[in-house]
Amino acid sequence: MNMPYAIIVVPVMPLRAEHAHKSEMISQGLWGECVTILETGPDGWVKVRGQYDGYEGWATANNLETIDQQLFDAPYTHYAPHWVTPVSINGWPMYIPYGCLIKAPNADSKRTVWGKAEIQFEEIQPLQTGNHNADSLMRIASRFLNTGYLWGGRSVFGIDCSGFTQSVFKLLEIPLLRDAYQQATQGITVDFLQEAQTGDMAFFDNADGRITHVGILLNDHEIIHSSGKVRIDSIDNQGIINVDTGLRTHKLRIIKRVSR
Known part of the structure; x- marks a missing residue:
């Protein structure tokens, strides 16, 4: 499977030590985070490296959507501001956890596209660069x-x-x-x-x-x-x-x- 870059399209994606659901969960990927596909395993498992922190582990490919390098290289622009923030993906509702970082170049129109997934936002907030105390x-x-x-x-x-x-x-x-x-x-x-x-x-x-x-x-x-x-x-x-x-x-x- 040729899938070098992908983005997480479930609220929380388990990242496991081995390619099995019973394997230890060593970390998680959050909705909107990008990964690099390192290896394809059995039964729909892929080994990934998180773009944000470089952490590696095994995930299931159906939690991911293939993207191009342009989106992979794009900066995070927004975040999910509520404990759970409603969005939709290909017309289906989803609730993502507080603090998910989002690459949303078209967020002003409440819509963006990740690969074959069309994302619509109800409310997300832009990151406030440098305004921290x-x-x-x-x-x-x-x-x-x-x-x-x-x-x-x-x-x-x-x-x-x-x-x-x-x-x-x-x-x-x-x-x-x-x-x-x-x-x-x-x-x-x-x-x-x-x-x-x-x-x-x-x-x-x-x-x-x-x-x-x-x-x-x-x-x-x-x-x-x-x-x-x-x-x-x-x-x-x-x-x-x-x-x-x-x-x-x-x-x-x-x-x-x-x-x-």
């Missing part, structure tokens, strides 16, 4: 509060810790890598928690010293992160303290600051 970060992050934790999740329907940070920062037009240990390689180090600013990322390690968790600092004593659900907890120089139980849950390793 602590208030906009808080507004975006708070939309995810109480979203359940989901290993590999990247949406308000279920999200993991690094999926949460990636999802928040993408609407600030700051691209992050997919996993916590990868995100820890980005930005500059903040030496002390007391020097933290709203939007700094805090990373946490396990007993083996491997970074396994990440969250976004709201100030020098509060953090929003996905742990069981997206929640706000206390943090000190040692790590996170669950505000409901009073128990320490994560050990602080490093603080990083990213910007455009």
Whole structure:
């Protein structure tokens, strides 16, 4: 199957470690994101690389629509502004999750075409390039509060810790890598928690010293992160303290600051 470029045409596409539905879901692709087809597998499975973060995994081809390189190379122009945003594809209704990035060069006419798929929008919002501050970060992050934790999740329907940070920062037009240990390689180090600013990322390690968790600092004593659900907890120089139980849950390793 000759399918070098494609775009995701389902609200949330599972990305699996192997070409089987029972295989571990390692990440997700969201509606409107583009992928490169790397390999064709059995039973309609394709190995893909996400354009946004370079993550690779297996997906089913019926979740994708073939596109040309012009659309693949086009910038993201809009995003889905509501918890669920209604759209239609080839005349059929669909509800896409908050924060989906959209390549919609004809969005002013409420219509665009992706390959053989005709897309119609009820309401999407243009990305606001460069118009970001602590208030906009808080507004975006708070939309995810109480979203359940989901290993590999990247949406308000279920999200993991690094999926949460990636999802928040993408609407600030700051691209992050997919996993916590990868995100820890980005930005500059903040030496002390007391020097933290709203939007700094805090990373946490396990007993083996491997970074396994990440969250976004709201100030020098509060953090929003996905742990069981997206929640706000206390943090000190040692790590996170669950505000409901009073128990320490994560050990602080490093603080990083990213910007455009």
